Amino acid sequence: MGLLQRLFNATSLYKRRKTITYRTDLLRRITMSQLTQVKALYDRNYGFFDRTFSSAKRRVKMPHQMLFDLSKKENTYIALAMVKTELVGYAIYYRFGTKRGAISIVIQLVVGASYRRLGIGTRLLFSAWGFSNDKAWGIITSNPFTIRTLESATMRHVKAKIVHEFRPLIQQCLKQMIFFTSAHLKIDSQNAKIDSKFYVDQSNIRGDLLKAFKDRNWQLGSLNRGEEWLAFTFQGQPLVIPKGRKFLDFIEFSEQNLREAYQRMKITEHGWARHAAKEVNQILELLVQLGLEVNFQRVADFGCGIGRHSIAMGKLGHSVIGIDYGPNFIQHAEETRREASLQNVQFKVADIRSGEKFGRFNLILCLYDVIGSFPKEGDNERIILNIRRNLARNGVAVISTMNKALTLNLLKKTKQHIVHDLSKKPMRLMRLKPSNTMQASGNVFDPKYILYEKKTDTFYRKEQFRNDGLLSAEYLIRDRRYTLPELTSIFNRYGLEVIHSRYVQAGRFNSELYETHPRAKELLIIVRHQ
Numbered sequence: 072m073g074l075l076q077r078l079f080n081a082t083s084l085y086k087r088r089k090t091i092t093y094r095t096d097l098l099r100r101i102t103m104s105q106l107t108q109v110k111a112l113y114d115r116n117y118g119f120f121d122r123t124f125s126s127a128k129r130r131v132k133m134p135h136q137m138l139f140d141l142s143k144k145e146n147t148y149i150a151l152a153m154v155k156t157e158l159v160g161y162a163i164y165y166r167f168g169t170k171r172g173a174i175s176i177v178i179q180l181v182v183g184a185s186y187r188r189l190g191i192g193t194r195l196l197f198s199a200w201g202f203s204n205d206k207a208w209g210i211i212t213s214n215p216f217t218i219r220t221l222e223s224a225t226m227r228h229v230k231a232k233i234v235h236e237f238r239p240l241i242q243q244c245l246k247q248m249i250f251f252t253s254a255h256l257k258i259d260s261q262n263a264k265i266d267s268k269f270y271v272d273q274s275n276i277r278g279d280l281l282k283a284f285k286d287r288n289w290q291l292g293s294l295n296r297g298e299e300w301l302a303f304t305f306q307g308q309p310l311v312i313p314k315g316r317k318f319l320d321f322i323e324f325s326e327q328n329l330r331e332a333y334q335r336m337k338i339t340e341h342g343w344a345r346h347a348a349k350e351v352n353q354i355l356e357l358l359v360q361l362g363l364e365v366n367f368q369r370v371a372d373f374g375c376g377i378g379r380h381s382i383a384m385g386k387l388g389h390s391v392i393g394i395d396y397g398p399n400f401i402q403h404a405e406e407t408r409r410e411a412s413l414q415n416v417q418f419k420v421a422d423i424r425s426g427e428k429f430g431r432f433n434l435i436l437c438l439y440d441v442i443g444s445f446p447k448e449g450d451n452e453r454i455i456l457n458i459r460r461n462l463a464r465n466g467v468a469v470i471s472t473m474n475k476a477l478t479l480n481l482l483k484k485t486k487q488h489i490v491h492d493l494s495k496k497p498m499r500l501m502r503l504k505p506s507n508t509m510q511a512s513g514n515v516f517d518p519k520y521i522l523y524e525k526k527t528d529t530f531y532r533k534e535q536f537r538n539d540g541l542l543s544a545e546y547l548i549r550d551r552r553y554t555l556p557e558l559t560s561i562f563n564r565y566g567l568e569v570i571h572s573r574y575v576q577a578g579r580f581n582s583e584l585y586e587t588h589p590r591a592k593e594l595l596i597i598v599r600h601q
Contacts, residue, residue, distance in 0.1 A: 091191065092152075093195075093541065095148060095149070098142045109149070109161055110135070112158055114131075115183070115184075116182065117132075118271050119272045149164075165248055167247070174208070175202075176210065176244060176248070177200075177211070178210075178248070180192055180195065180217060192217075195542075200225055202505065207237065207306065208304050209241075213294055215283035215284060222311070225304040226310045227309070231291050234258055234302075234303050235259055254267050257298075261292050264298045264299060265298065267299050318497055332546045332548060333444070335510060337510060337539070350438075370436070371391070371429060371430065372391060373454065373458065374394070375400075375436075378401075384436075386411065389434075390415045391417070393419070394418075434466065434467055436469050437454070440471070440473045445550075446529050448551065455561060455567070458598075462600040465599060468567070469597050472552065473516075473592065475554050476587055477587050482523055484518060488503075504520055510534070530552060562596070573594075573595050575593050575595045576588075580595055
């Protein structure tokens with residue numbers, strides 16, 4: 072295959088991936104139309120019965136009653152992959168809450184034949200198994216490749232002897248699972264399987280095992296007709312951490328993850344986000360106190376999110392453009408603008424790192440950690456450079472970032488959360504507790520959920536999202552936070568003069584706090600185009 076053909080194929084795959092949307096829901100909540108699509112996708116793509124069960128090659132088809140029986144259970148979930156209104160893949164899984172912690176068990180995974188090799192199956196499975204603080208993760212299957220995906224998702228090896236140790240816990244879950252309540256189990260130090268009476272074609276299993284587990288011995292035993300493996304990993308198992316380049320790839324910044332997590336924040340429900348009108352007035356009063364012009368002809372709001380400060384400025388009569396790279400946020404902002412009948416405010420989907428000229432502005436707002444959201448310093452500096460490019464001569468920018476001094480002061484009490492080089496102590500990151508902070512409150516200063524790496528000057532968090540109409544997920548989020556000297560140095564380098572700075576809390580930009588005050592989460596800086 073030539074270079075041009077490979078490039079064409081890669082571009083085609085990228086475009087197809089971009090058309091796919093994902094979400095998770097309780098199975099009982101999906102529509103009758105979607106249930107019909109689930110059955111149709113299963114019937115066309117699941118596979119074939121073995122020849123001893125049926126003399127002719129016959130496709131496995133889902134009994135009509137199966138989905139309805141599954142949907143009656145309160146703890147049965149479905150992760151969906153859609154292209155517009157067409158279902159192209161799904162995973163069905165049970166999620167149990169036990170005294171020892173949550174357990175997720177996948178019982179079905181189906182991806183349409185024309186949508187394979189796009190990473191759909193892996194993404195659906197990672198969604199089911201993605202919460203790092205669960206007690207156990209499992210799948211009932213005769214497919215070795217999905218078991219290998221389980222190991223990748225949980226960073227643990229599947230072993231029959233460990234499954235055997237947790238047999239009572241597994242039995243407790245199986246008793247609540249339709250179709251498995253009375254199935255015979257064979258779990259010992261060499262085998263972990265269930266006689267599910269599911270007579271699918273297993274003629275390729277030997278070859279698939281050799282491909283999927285070519286680097287080590289298979290540890291769940293062999294299957295007889297009608298059997299499937301009980302593949303599980305558990306919280307107490309040793310972690311199999313990627314080494315060298317693979318570990319760096321694991322922690323490497325993911326633009327897609329950041330964008331997804333950012334847009335999943337329920338900002339309208341966050342306490343810190345309810346003060347936009349008050350903050351705008353406080354900013355204008357502060358500018359007057361500094362002897363600066365406040366009759367702005369044009370205002371830009373860089374990283375405007377859902378448009379809170381843009382709308383507040385617009386209501387005061389200023390001409391404003393709000394810019395954000397999150398289309399969902401811009402859609403929300405546009406709806407708010409229309410409801411307020413503001414003709415002097417507009418919104419645009421754009422990346423403020425791009426260097427694009429949006430106009431010449433007397434005032435640019437860049438509030439609440441837009442600078443610092445990206446772990447690569449070059450990305451944050453490109454935002455600063457673009458602020459300068461878009462400021463009129465003597466124009467001012469009002470910027471706030473996360474207070475690094477406060478964060479480090481909080482982390483002093485949890486010394487295990489500060490590490491020099493993560494590649495040498497990866498277990499520190501693996502043991503970091505996840506939270507749903509971004510979804511629930513936005514208070515990303517709780518030291519229990521933060522890890523700081525000195526070598527890269529990066530802060531790590533694990534953020535979980537669920538029950539929001541999208542795919543359940545845990546993201547590894549990396550950000551940068553700043554001290555005043557660090558930001559002053561960067562601004563000076565890009566021709567921006569710092570004329571005022573203070574440590575503040577949300578809604579009280581007019582009250583200056585000391586550097587490590589528990590509420591001083593934002594570092595507010597006013598700069599002028601030199």
